[in-house]
Amino acid sequence: MLSRILIANRGEIAVRIIRACKEMGVQTVAVFSEADKESAHVGMADEAICIGPPPASESYLNIANIIAAAEVADVDAIHPGYGFLAENSQFAEICASCNIDFIGPSPESMILLGDKERARKVAYSAGVNILAGNDEPLTDDADALSLAHKIGYPVIIKAAAGGGGRGMRVARNDPSLINGINIARAEAQAAFKDSSVYIEKYLEDARHIEIQLIADKHGNIVHLGERDCSLQRRHQKLVEESPSPAIGPELRAEMGNAAIAIAKASNYTNAGTAEFLVDQNGKFYFIEMNCRIQVEHPVTEMVTGIDIVLEQFRVANGRPLSFKQEDIQINGVAIECRINAEDPKNNFKPDPNRITKWYQPGGRGVRVDTHAYSGMVVSPYYDSLVAKLIVHRPTRAECIIAMKCALEEFDISGIKTTIPLYLEIFGHTRFIRGLINTTFIEDNFSR
Numbered sequence: 433m434l435s436r437i438l439i440a441n442r443g444e445i446a447v448r449i450i451r452a453c454k455e456m457g458v459q460t461v462a463v464f465s466e467a468d469k470e471s472a473h474v475g476m477a478d479e480a481i482c483i484g485p486p487p488a489s490e491s492y493l494n495i496a497n498i499i500a501a502a503e504v505a506d507v508d509a510i511h512p513g514y515g516f517l518a519e520n521s522q523f524a525e526i527c528a529s530c531n532i533d534f535i536g537p538s539p540e541s542m543i544l545l546g547d548k549e550r551a552r553k554v555a556y557s558a559g560v561n562i563l564a565g566n567d568e569p570l571t572d573d574a575d576a577l578s579l580a581h582k583i584g585y586p587v588i589i590k591a592a593a594g595g596g597g598r599g600m601r602v603a604r605n606d607p608s609l610i611n612g613i614n615i616a617r618a619e620a621q622a623a624f625k626d627s628s629v630y631i632e633k634y635l636e637d638a639r640h641i642e643i644q645l646i647a648d649k650h651g652n653i654v655h656l657g658e659r660d661c662s663l664q665r666r667h668q669k670l671v672e673e674s675p676s677p678a679i680g681p682e683l684r685a686e687m688g689n690a691a692i693a694i695a696k697a698s699n700y701t702n703a704g705t706a707e708f709l710v711d712q713n714g715k716f717y718f719i720e721m722n723c724r725i726q727v728e729h730p731v732t733e734m735v736t737g738i739d740i741v742l743e744q745f746r747v748a749n750g751r752p753l754s755f756k757q758e759d760i761q762i763n764g765v766a767i768e769c770r771i772n773a774e775d776p777k778n779n780f781k782p783d784p785n786r787i788t789k790w791y792q793p794g795g796r797g798v799r800v801d802t803h804a805y806s807g808m809v810v811s812p813y814y815d816s817l818v819a820k821l822i823v824h825r826p827t828r829a830e831c832i833i834a835m836k837c838a839l840e841e842f843d844i845s846g847i848k849t850t851i852p853l854y855l856e857i858f859g860h861t862r863f864i865r866g867l868i869n870t871t872f873i874e875d876n877f878s879r
């Protein structure tokens with residue numbers, strides 16, 4: 433049984449994992465960069481080790497320093513959280529070779545699903561719909577042009593190693609395709625040290641719907657329903673909800689089975705998320721698999737009552753899942769808002785400053801996952817998420833009202849945040865009626 437673990441992450445997710453460990457009686461070792469000395473996760477863990485200077489490449493992405501910290505602290509396992517090294521199969525392999533459990537899927541599953549182009553093939557072979565696109569990496573412009581003509585514009589150019597909306601470009605004609613490929617390649621090389629890109633049909637007026645999976649090492653795979661993550665800026669999620677106002681029990685079961693088929697085809701274990709785009713007729717297409725816990729996991733926890741992080745530990749300990757598919761029930765509606773230190777009126781420009789006042793909402797069915805506090809400096813080195821506000825109510829209408837109240841109660845000074853934008857969104861009739869798609873924010877709140 434795992435009794436002492438290292439959390440290779442920072443911010444709210446490190447706090448979230450430490451909380452789960454405390455409940456289980458598992459000792460925790462935090463790691464931190466020189467910029468994060470005052471961070472909440474450092475104070476909460478049983479032990480904390482500095483792993484390097486502020487840039488992530490020298491600290492949270494520094495495999496040698498993290499493994500050295502794990503060996504010095506003598507831990508049984510590493511929980512990678514999300515981002516940073518969470519989907520790095522090489523890191524998972526190094527953990528295994530050092531006799532440290534990696535709390536996540538096996539390196540083999542990660543290799544199979546980590547490359548988005550390869551993941552498309554896995555899904556296709558499992559009988560799941562994918563959008564038309566290329567099967568082999570693009571080699572030259574002529575290739576790309578003939579493929580785009582075959583699929584038909586618009587198309588989207590994506591980095592095979594991509595994540596976080598980077599290295600992605602929509603092209604609606606030949607010149608923008610060639611130009612977009614060059615930009616996407618350069619962005620992908622800079623962000624992921626891998627310039628391979630692929631092309632996929634761009635689906636207009638689509639929703640982003642994802643299925644939460646959890647799989648044990650005994651062949652049991654259960655899905656925990658969907659999250660609707662259609663509210664995005666620049667292809668990055670801002671607001672997530674479960675269940676989706678557009679998905680009924682039949683489509684949920686169909687998408688859940690598709691996600692399970694992909695997990696089976698890749699021998700998947702632990703928590704993971706299969707992401708899909710859904711068109712206006714309810715036809716769905718797999719886009720990628722996230723082989724880790726996700727930022728938006730709390731909405732699923734609120735409606736299913738399942739603690740996904742605890743289940744991750746259960747699976748890592750080799751125990752069978754504590755529930756079966758027929759035990760899963762969706763109760764009420766949960767919505768999450770990502771509170772980012774960004775100026776929504778200035779193209780979401782990050783605003784890393786000192787928080788001078790922090791008063792967070794509370795009450796029945798209100799959850800705030802955060803590492804922030806009054807006096808904390810938001811670091812310019814990492815992403816700008818300062819809190820996740822999650823509200824749970826019996827119906828979507830009640831949830832929207834309660835979320836508005838909670839957003840109004842959230843009193844933050846010293847940094848600009850995305851809260852004013854959310855207040856506008858939650859008052860918009862299309863959002864209230866559940867009529868959203870992935871370009872809803874750009875189409876209605878362009879700034």
Ligand code: ADP
Nearest residue numbers: 594595596597598632633634635640667719870
């Ligand atoms: P990342 O890994 O960078 O998050 P994803 O492949 O998950 O990238 O896509 C992120 C978002 O980009 C989707 O939620 C959607 O809004 C948009 N997107 C991706 N692929 C398509 C597509 N083929 N058609 C329309 N939108 C897409």
